Amino acid sequence: MSPAPAPLLRLNGIRKSFGTLEVLKGISLDVVQGEVVSIIGASGSGKSTFLRTINAMEIPQQGTIDFGNFSFDWSGSAGRRPSAQQLQQLRTEIGMVFQSFNLWPHMTVLQNVIHAPVMLRGVKKPKAISDAETLLDRIGLLEKRDAYPAKLSGGQQQRVAIARALAMKPKLMLFDEVTSALDPELVHEVLTLMASLAAEGMTMLLVTHEIAFARDVSDRVLFFDQGVIAEQGHPDQVLRDPESPRLRQFLHRILHNDTRHEVSP
């Protein structure tokens, strides 16, 4: 066996509380280059919070992170935060796509895609535009280049949101239930795009309720339960032959009624 490659992302003992509510109870995870990791779990189990600690959108109280040049020990003296430069570097190297597409409505599709490369990476505008056009062509939306987001379908908006993140040439992509807000007939086009990214070797961490998709694209599936990774492994094992009763229950529920229509309290 060849030696395991150094992980692209290493998290150790991540803890996060909101007030007295402990949402993440010590999560450790290594992700290697090119790996696709899916996260499943019940509502409120901490999946989004976990994803958001990776790019420091949420600041954990404990734990360490190593990602490229960025190393940080959150357990250091209380209130210590990364510098503005460190944060920017971390976030420009990690792309994140949300359930709500959050395109900027006052900018055209093209402007949405070039805004960050031009402002944050100092890419010259003509270069940024030609890069963006290549990306838009790839997601099949080049002809929408000058349209405003309001004129696009949800699926198209989400694909542009993905392109906007990709324009920064991230080393890691985080997807948080990116198809949950879409009409069922629009889910496919977004999943197809994500699958093609995975096939190209993009390192991805995705929270999803699309079990079939998770099975098809991921190298590893994590089951979150009450703030811990309760079970993990190859999708064939975790999704077909779960060990814990809680995961079995969860899969049963999700496969037999569509939880996307679940109303959260």
Add this chain to the structure above:
Amino acid sequence: MNHSYFNDVVVYGPGFMAASWLVLWLTISTIIVSWICGLAAALAQRSDWIAVRGVAEFYIWFIRGTPALIQIFIIYFGLPQLGLRLSPFSAGVFALGINSGAYVAEIIRAGLSAIHKGQMESSFALGFSRAQTMRTIILPQVLRIILPAITNEAISALKNTSLLSTITVVELTLYAQTLISATFRPFDFYIAVALIYLALTTMLTQLANWLERHYARMS
């Protein structure tokens, strides 16, 4: 008829023209001051520091709870007692600008709260700082939302310049008053002043409508 209106225009027209220009300058200057004060106060209200928020709250509370005329008097007649003497024009612009700024702050605050928090999230996640996000993502959207309200506020500021007649700024009202005391024709001259204000406010509304149509193409 012992006078002709045509003759009036020839005789008094240039004077009214000069006074109208002054009103226009007063208004533009007031709007600039009010936007600076309003934006600062609106952002201060969202500050992490309680003292900064407190100052902004006090400013808005004080301005909205006292008459504009008294605010003008405090700045023009009151401040010299503390050693700060301003020209009537500057005192007027500051007083009206600070006054209008409190209302602008409330308008901007409402506009800010209308922006979905996902707009900031997606910007932060890409690596933009708070200031970059405000400047390039949030405020341009807020501007479109608040345009109608901010136009109304600009029209108020325009009309309020007539209050500056009380501190010897020879704008339209005071100019008309000087003519009236010489000619005893209050009806004619006050109507003339009203018509000029009407022309100015209509122009402002047209400008705002044009901007709104311009932005409407986007969403």
